[in-house]
Amino acid sequence: MYSIIVVPPPTTEDEPDRTQLRLAPGERLAFGRAAGDNDLVVPHDGVSRRAGAITAQGTFWLLSNLSAHQTYVVENPEGAGEHIKVGPGRLDAPVPFEFSRIVLPAAGDLLAFDVWAPRHDHLRAEAGLDGDTTAPAFSVDRTKRYFSVLAALCEPRLRGEPHAALPTVEQVADRLRPNWPAASRTSVQWNIDYLAVKLRLKPGPETADPGPRLNGKKESLVSLALRFDLVREEDLVVLAAPAAREAR
Incomplete structure (x- = not known):
């Protein structure tokens, strides 16, 4: 593995x-x-x-x-x-x-x-007690920057525009800059590449096959995230500027 x-x-x-x-x-x-x-x-x-x-x-x-x-x-x-x-x-x-x-x-x-290092091992219950635990289909950490990138990609459609065009990489960087001053096209693209592996749109670390080049990567990520509720409207709080968060 x-x-x-x-x-x-x-x-x-x-x-x-x-x-x-x-x-x-x-x-x-x-x-x-x-x-x-x-x-x-x-x-x-x-x-x-x-x-x-x-x-x-x-x-x-x-x-x-x-x-x-x-x-x-x-x-x-x-x-x-x-x-x-x-x-x-x-x-x-x-x-x-x-x-x-x-x-x-x-x-x-x-x-x-x-x-x-995207592989995560999880504690499982002892055999014979409650049976094997169910491994999560998708493991995301809402405190990580990759989740903020995913939330920014999903934001237009979560705001009530289900067929809205997805933001460009540059627009995502601009959206995240109040909380992440160093956000840039390169860093956002890096997180998108990582999400494609983490959410299994590209082969993960359990296989040696890098898989084919993935076209429409942003569209695939947003479609998957919204279909399985990986990002909900309440999660868009991660995009709020620090002052706005403190005012809540």
Whole structure:
């Protein structure tokens, strides 16, 4: 069963669906400058030939920094600055974030790629008591930014316009900016890509098949969310500006 997804940086600004690398528990992905020695090549003269390695561990992953001099930073894009530092030579540092961005300093540049850990394990009742629990069809966390992105996509139709055109990625970013000042086309698209995996519109971490390119991704997400009540009208409160929330 695959549990960790590594999303390489795009080669162009218009490449939202880039190849994802999937790891099963115990599998290891090496990254660095040398093409022959790494599973993920980071072609920059400021990156070590063998820069580091990612090892999948079920619902989380480990980062090894094979650089002799550079400290790597792993950011939580949803954590308001939350991050961990992995010093030179540190092996198997555990990373607890569901969404992570590895940032590599490289001769004055900062290079980054993403790691997703969307697999969630849940406690089940003991056998013989009440029987097996039912796994949720869709698991969403309403405190995460991906849910705010989904709510913004659903908002026009939840406001009483069932056939309204969906907002563009830029319009979603503008809608979210009062609560998320760093919202941008790239970050919103990143969350849409993640939702497509999380809501199983694209193959998830349990399969090695990346699936075909998904056209109409926003329409598919909104249709699924509204059909199964993943987003309701009362959930649109997540889009309210902070002052408006406090006034309620």
